Amino acid sequence: xxxxxxxxxxxxxxxxxxxxxxxxxxxxxxxxxxxxxxxxxxxxxxxxxxxxxxxxxxxxxxxxxxxxxxxxxxxxxxxxxxxxxxxxxxxxxxxxxxxxxxxxxxxxxxxxxxxxxxxxxxxxxxxxxxxxxxxxxxxxxxxxxxxxxxxxxxxxxxxxxxxxxxxxxxxxxxxxxxxxxxxxxxxxx
Numbered sequence: 001x002x003x004x005x006x007x008x009x010x011x012x013x014x015x016x017x018x019x020x021x022x023x024x025x026x027x028x029x030x031x032x033x034x035x036x037x038x039x040x041x042x043x044x045x046x047x048x049x050x051x052x053x054x055x056x057x058x059x060x061x062x063x064x065x066x067x068x069x070x071x072x073x074x075x076x077x078x079x080x081x082x083x084x085x086x087x088x089x090x091x092x093x094x095x096x097x098x099x100x101x102x103x104x105x106x107x108x109x110x111x112x113x114x115x116x117x118x119x120x121x122x123x124x125x126x127x128x129x130x131x132x133x134x135x136x137x138x139x140x141x142x143x144x145x146x147x148x149x150x151x152x153x154x155x156x157x158x159x160x161x162x163x164x165x166x167x168x169x170x171x172x173x174x175x176x177x178x179x180x181x182x183x184x185x186x187x188x189x
Contacts, residue, residue, distance in 0.1 A: 001116055001117055002044055002115070002116045002117075002118065002120060002121065002122050002123055003116070003122045003123070003141035003142055004047070004112070004116065004122070004123045004125050004134060004139055004140050004141050004142075005043075005122050005123065005124055005125065005140075005141065005142045005143075005144060006125045006126075006131045006134075006140055006142070006143045006144065007036075007039075007040075007124060007125075007126070007143075007144040007146070008126075008128070008131075008143075008144075008145060008146070008158065009023075009026045009028075009145075009146045009148050009180075010145050010146065010147055010148065010158050011025065011147075011148055011150050011151060011152045011155070012147065012148070012149065012150060012151050013151045013152060013153065014157050014158050014159075015152045015154070015155035015156060015157055015158070016128050016155070016156055016157070016158050017128075017155050017156040018152050018154075018155045019152070019153075019154040019155050021156075025148060025150045025152065026148060027148055027149070027150075027178045027179065027180055029176075029177070029178045030070055030071075030072055031176055031177050031178065032146070032176050032178060032180055033070075033072035033073070033076065034072045034075075035176070036072075036076065037072055037075050037076050037079060039144075040076070040079060040083075040124055041075075041079045042121050042122075043083060043121045043122055043123065043124045044084070044118075044120030044121035044122060044123055045083065045084040045085065045086060045115075045120075045121075045123050045124070046080075046083050046084070046085045046086070046123075046124050046126060047085075047086050047088065047123050047124065047125045047126070047130065048085060048086070048087055048088070048125075048126045048127050048130065049087070049088050049089065049126075049127035049129050049130035050087060050088070050089035050091065050092050051127060051129070052126045052127035052130070053085070053087040053089075053092075053101065056080060056126075057099070060076070060077050060080040060081070061077070061080075061081060061098075061099055062077070063076070063077040064077035064078065080099070081099050081100065082100065083100065084100050084101075085099065085100055085101035085102070086101070086102060086103075086104045086115075087101050087102070087103050087104065088103075088104050088105075088106075088107060088130050088133075089103055089104075089105070090105055090106070107130070107133045107134060107137060107139075109137045109138075109139060112134070112137070112139050113139075125140065128156060128158065128160075132159075132160055132163070135159075135163065135166065136164075138187075140187050141186065141187055142171070142184065142185065142186050142187065143168065143183075143184070143185045143187070144182065144183075144184050145158070145182070145183045145184075145185070146180050146181070146182055147180065147181040147182075147183060148180055149179040149180070166187060166188075167187075167188040168185035168186065168187060168188060169185065169186045169188055170183065170184070170185055171184045171185060171186050172184040
């Protein structure tokens with residue numbers, strides 16, 4: 001059975017975005033980006049909320065056309081374009097989508113379980129709000145948290161206030177050359 005895997009960069013103080021939505025504190029060098037590509041290239045689909053999808057659409061469709069783009073950027077642009085994508089949105093028209101994407105209006109647990117039962121690679125879930133909805137329904141199997149060596153002091157927390165207690169089991173930890181630490185957890189459901 002396929003797993004739903006959340007992959008996010010997190011500050012030392014538990015934020016996934018700065019106070020104004022900024023992500024400029026992410027330390028993604030060639031080593032880390034190559035790691036992302038290897039892992040994400042094996043996925044069966046990307047599951048994103050509207051905001052995450054629009055963020056990705058703003059850069060990745062043409063990122064590899066820059067002649068100065070590093071090899072990991074060129075590689076991920078191809079991975080992103082070719083990967084099937086489900087975009088969870090109540091407002092985004094289907095006609096606004098391209099790049100192998102389709103709109104899903106609601107998080108319906110039975111539909112997600114059917115999707116997980118299909119053959120293929122795991123499902124990469126992106127976006128904190130969507131992750132919160134999946135967590136409420138017990139649909140997340142694993143978290144891949146890339147702890148960034150920075151304190152933001154404020155911003156959007158990884159887990160919103162009021163999140164029910166959830167226990168995890170550490171599956172892996174790895175330190176990258178730039179000081180980022182991967183903590184990979186399985187949800188104990």
